[in-house]
Structures are given as C-alpha cells and as structure tokens.
Amino acid sequence: MHISPEIEALIARLARLPxxxxxxxxxxxxxxxQEPESRLRPLIGAMQEAARNIxxxxxxxxxxxxxxxxxxxxxxxxxxxxxxxxxxxxxxALERSGVHRGRYQVLGGVLSALSGFGPxxxxxxxxxxxxxxxxxxxxxxxxxxxxxGATTAHWLQEKLxxxxxxxxxxxxxxPIGGALDVLDEGTLAAALSSxxxx
Amino acid sequence: MHISPEIEALIARLARLPxxxxxxxxxxxxxxxQEPESRLRPLIGAMQEAARNIxxxxxxxxxxxxxxxxxxxxxxxxxxxxxxxxxxxxxxALERSGVHRGRYQVLGGVLSALSGFGPxxxxxxxxxxxxxxxxxxxxxxxxxxxxxGATTAHWLQEKLxxxxxxxxxxxxxxPIGGALDVLDEGTLAAALSSxxxx
Numbered sequence: 001m002h003i004s005p006e007i008e009a010l011i012a013r014l015a016r017l018p019x020x021x022x023x024x025x026x027x028x029x030x031x032x033x034q035e036p037e038s039r040l041r042p043l044i045g046a047m048q049e050a051a052r053n054i055x056x057x058x059x060x061x062x063x064x065x066x067x068x069x070x071x072x073x074x075x076x077x078x079x080x081x082x083x084x085x086x087x088x089x090x091x092x093a094l095e096r097s098g099v100h101r102g103r104y105q106v107l108g109g110v111l112s113a114l115s116g117f118g119p120x121x122x123x124x125x126x127x128x129x130x131x132x133x134x135x136x137x138x139x140x141x142x143x144x145x146x147x148x149g150a151t152t153a154h155w156l157q158e159k160l161x162x163x164x165x166x167x168x169x170x171x172x173x174x175p176i177g178g179a180l181d182v183l184d185e186g187t188l189a190a191a192l193s194s195x196x197x198x
Numbered sequence: 199m200h201i202s203p204e205i206e207a208l209i210a211r212l213a214r215l216p217x218x219x220x221x222x223x224x225x226x227x228x229x230x231x232q233e234p235e236s237r238l239r240p241l242i243g244a245m246q247e248a249a250r251n252i253x254x255x256x257x258x259x260x261x262x263x264x265x266x267x268x269x270x271x272x273x274x275x276x277x278x279x280x281x282x283x284x285x286x287x288x289x290x291a292l293e294r295s296g297v298h299r300g301r302y303q304v305l306g307g308v309l310s311a312l313s314g315f316g317p318x319x320x321x322x323x324x325x326x327x328x329x330x331x332x333x334x335x336x337x338x339x340x341x342x343x344x345x346x347g348a349t350t351a352h353w354l355q356e357k358l359x360x361x362x363x364x365x366x367x368x369x370x371x372x373p374i375g376g377a378l379d380v381l382d383e384g385t386l387a388a389a390l391s392s393x394x395x396x
Contacts, residue, residue, distance in 0.1 A: 003290065004263040006248045008372065013244040024217035031216050032245070033252055033261050039214065040249050041283050046211040047230070048240045049254040050204045054231055063231050067201040089228050092201065181225075 007033065009061040061089050061106030070090045071103060078102040080137040082127055084156065084184060085146060086110050089181040097188040102140075111155055112150040119155065141169045141197055144180050157198050168195040205231065254368030257324040261286050269301060276300040278335040280325055282354065283388075284308050284342060292340060300338075308341060308350040317353065329361045339367040 003011075007029060015025035032040040055063070057069035064070055071077060081102030091104050105127040108154050109117045130136050141156060143149035153169055160167050173193025174183070183191075201209075205227060213223035230238040255267035256259070262268055269275060279300030283289050289302050303325040307315045328334050339354060341347035351367055358365050370388035372381065381389075 003293075004252065004261075004268065006244075007261065008261055010244045010248045013241045013245065019218060019222035019225055021385045027217055027287065028215040029248075030285070030290075033248060034286065036249055036252075040245060043211045044242060044245045044249065046204075046208045047238060050227075050231060051234055051238050053204045054202065054234075059348050063202075063205065063228075070202065087228070089225065092224070092228075095201075115304045123218075123380055149311070174240065182221075186333070 043100070057106075060104045061088075061108055061123045061126070062091055062104060076101075079130075080135060081140065082130065082136055082138070082143050083140040084127065084144050085180070086149070086152075090142065090144075093181045093183060093188060094192070097185040097192065099189045099192045100140070102138075110143060110146075110152040112148045122152070124159075131160065131165050135164050137165045139165055140192075141167065141198075142180070142192070143169075145174045145178060167198045169198060171195045219311075255304075257361070258302045259286075259306055259321045260289060260302060277328075279332060279338065280328065280334055280336070281338045281340050282325065283340050284347070284350075288340065288342075301337075305350070308344075308346040309353055310346045320350070322357075329358065329363050334363050337363055337365045339365060341367070343370060 010032070011022070011025045011029045014020055014028050017025075020028065032043065053065040054063050055065070055067055055181050057064055057067060057072055059068045059072045062071060066073060078101055081100075082105050083094065083100050083102060084105045084107060085094065086107055086109060088106055091106055094100050094104075106123060108123040109115075109121060111117060111122070112117065127136075127139070131139070131197040139156075139160060141153045143153050157167050170191040174180070174187070174191050180188070208230070209220070209223045209227045212218055212226050213220050215223075218226060230241065251263040252261050253263070253265055255262055255265060255270055257266045257270045260267040260269060264271060276299055279298075280303050281292065281298050281300060282303045282305060283292065284305055284307065286304055289304055292298050292302075304321060306321045307313075307319060309315060309317065309320070325334075325337070329337070337354075337358060339351045341351050355365050369392055370385065371392055372378065372385070372389045378386070
C-alpha cells in the first residue's frame with residue numbers, strides 16, 4: 001500500500017490523541033490534507049499560538065497565557081478558599097459548574113504506585129506556601145472518587161493536619177469510579193455545595 | 199469560565215476534525231498542552247511536513263509527496279486499467295485490499311444537488327486524456343452504493359460511452375463476514391440477482 005511517509009507520520013501522531021484511534025486518525029489526516037488552506041494551516045497556526053503562549057501557572061499549575069494565570073490574578077475571586085484538583089481538565093469542569101469562586105491548586109496527577117506517581121511528583125508548592133502563611137481558610141479536595149483519588153485526598157489531609165486549616169472534600173454526587181471531567185455541571189455543583197469537613 | 203483564547207481557538211480547530219466533538223477536542227487539546235515537548239511540537243512538526251510536501255497528483259488526484267504520485271509513477275502497475283474513486287480515503291481502502299493492480303482517478307466528490315457538486319467539479323482530466331489517447335482498456339467505477347454514487351456512475355458511463363472503452367462497476371452483494379439478517383433489502387436483492395452457479 002502506497003501512503004507517503006509524511007502522511008503516515010501525520011496519521012501516527014494524530015492517533016496518539018485521546019479519543020482518536022487509527023481509523024479516525026486516518027479520516028482526520030485526510031480531512032486536513034484535502035483542505036490544506038482552510039483546515040491544515042489554520043490548525044497548525046492555532047497549535048503554534050498555543051505552544052508559544054500557553055504556560056503552566058507557577059502558582060496553581062493551571063494552563064494559561066498569563067503568569068500568574070487569569071484565575072490567580074482575579075481579585076474578584078476569594079484567595080482564601082483553594083480547590084485542589086488533579087489536572088486542568090478537572091479545573092475546567094469545575095469552572096463550567098460556576099460554583100467555586102475561590103482559587104485552585106492543580107496537582108498534575110494523583111498518587112499511584114502503578115504509574116510511579118509519588119508525593120514528590122504532586123505540585124503543592126503554591127498551596128503549601130499559602131497555607132504556611134496563614135492565608136487560607138479552607139482547602140477543598142476535589143479529587144475523583146477513585147482509589148488513587150481517595151489515597152491522594154487522605155495523604156493531603158495528613159499533610160495539612162499540622163496546619164490549622166479546615167479541609168473538606170466534595171460531597172455525594174461524584175459517582176464511585178467516575179472521573180471528574182465527564183460529569184455534568186449539575187452533579188458537580190451538587191457535589192461542591194454538599195462538601196463536608198474532614 | 200476562564201480559558202485563554204489560544205486554548206479556545208485550539209479546541210475549536212480540533213473540534214472541526216471528523217470524529218472529534220467538543221468534548222473530545224477539549225481532551226485532545228489538554229493532552230497536547232500538558233505535554234508540549236512530547237506531543238504538541240511533534241504534531242506541529244508532522245503537520246508542517248505534510249503541508250510542505252504533500253500535494254494533489256496532477257494526473258489522478260491522489261495525495262502524495264511525489265508528482266506524479268507513487269502509484270502513477272509505478273511502472274509495475276497496469277496503466278490501462280483505471281479505477282475511479284470518490285476520494286483518497288476510498289483509494290486507501292482499495293489499496294489495503296491489495297486487489298487492484300492498475301491506476302486510479304480520484305474524482306474529489308460525487309454529483310450532489312444538495313451540496314452543489316456538479317459535473318464541472320469532478321476531477322476527470324487525467325482519465326479523459328488517457329481514454330481519448332486510446333490508452334485505457336477498462337474503467338472500473340468504484341463508487342459508493344448511494345444515490346449520489348449511483349448518479350455519478352450513471353453520468354460517467356454516459357460520458358465514456360462515446361469512447362470505445364469498457365466500463366464496469368464494483369459488484370454488489372453480501373459483505374464477507376456479514377450476516378444476512380442485518381442486511382437491507384436492497385443489498386439482498388442485489389446479491390440475489392448477481393448470484394453465481396457453484
């Protein structure tokens with residue numbers, strides 16, 4: 001079968017994206033190549049813009065073009081309530097629910113023996129600095145109800161117990177075994193407003 | 199909700215790819231942004247390579263880095279049998295089957311009143327030149343068994359009838375591995391009328 005190496009390489013790269021298998025990667029590559037001016041070049045442009053401008057916020061771990069990020073820099077938001085999430089997708093999901101008016105801490109992962117993600121890999125700097133400075137009135141652990149999420153929540157609770165800061169977790173509404181970023185806004189809003197002190 | 203415009207633009211561009219909706223585009227964008235060096239930049243590179251090197255073959259309409267394309271330039275392939283397909287995806291599908299050892303003509307679409315795709319939009323130049331030069335022994339119409347595919351096949355058959363060239367179409371029938379009770383009546387009728395003595 002004759003497919004030129006450039007097209008093969010493009011298909012292989014696209015097939016690595018979540019949600020795209022080999023077959024849909026082929027369809028996507030064809031769609032791009034058949035309309036290079038209206039599809040391929042604009043997508044390259046959007047990716048270059050993102051690669052050039054989007055950085056990880058040094059304070060909370062969010063992805064944004066500003067540093068610190070728009071949420072950390074927003075004086076309308078309560079800096080004393082920090083919501084701890086696993087990744088930026090979970091942050092986006094919570095932002096879509098529109099209930100949390102405080103700030104975030106993006107861990108970048110959850111504790112997992114299987115994937116070798118340990119306590120030192122958690123992005124905690126911003127959170128710990130603020131807690132140590134006595135600036136925080138509440139830490140909300142908004143982690144998925146998975147084994148890894150629960151382990152991480154437990155570990156964080158221990159870690160934070162030496163400081164005088166209330167720690168809560170999301171309330172009922174998070175389905176067991178469910179990931180945050182696939183939940184609807186209503187469930188997330190309910191889970192947030194029914195959070196409980198630990 | 200705070201998502202920076204660069205990320206929004208990237209998600210919007212990704213969501214236009216076939217097979218990706220708004221939700222999977224968001225997941226894909228995040229995966230790219232969270233690993234810019236190992237995912238985003240290599241994908242940009244693969245796209246730039248493809249945009250720079252891949253062109254439409256002036257002879258048959260295939261996408262390739264060579265001009266004419268690898269298939270048109272392959273002297274091992276029979277230049278007297280031309281298989282007419284709607285798009286490059288269909289060409290790839292036929293190449294995967296490995297049965298056709300001739301060349302192709304990629305129409306770039308099929309006749310459709312709805313989408314305003316008319317006879318002048320069909321890429322026929324290479325085919326007609328070769329037919330007029332008397333170089334072709336068979337034209338195989340490998341078009342989809344849809345209303346538009348059948349209309350296009352009929353129109354092409356008329357168009358080619360003024361030249362002394364045999365025209366065939368793909369056989370209709372039961373797909374290999376397919377169960378009878380899930381097939382539509384049209385396919386079963388076609389399979390029955392194209393039955394073969396054993």
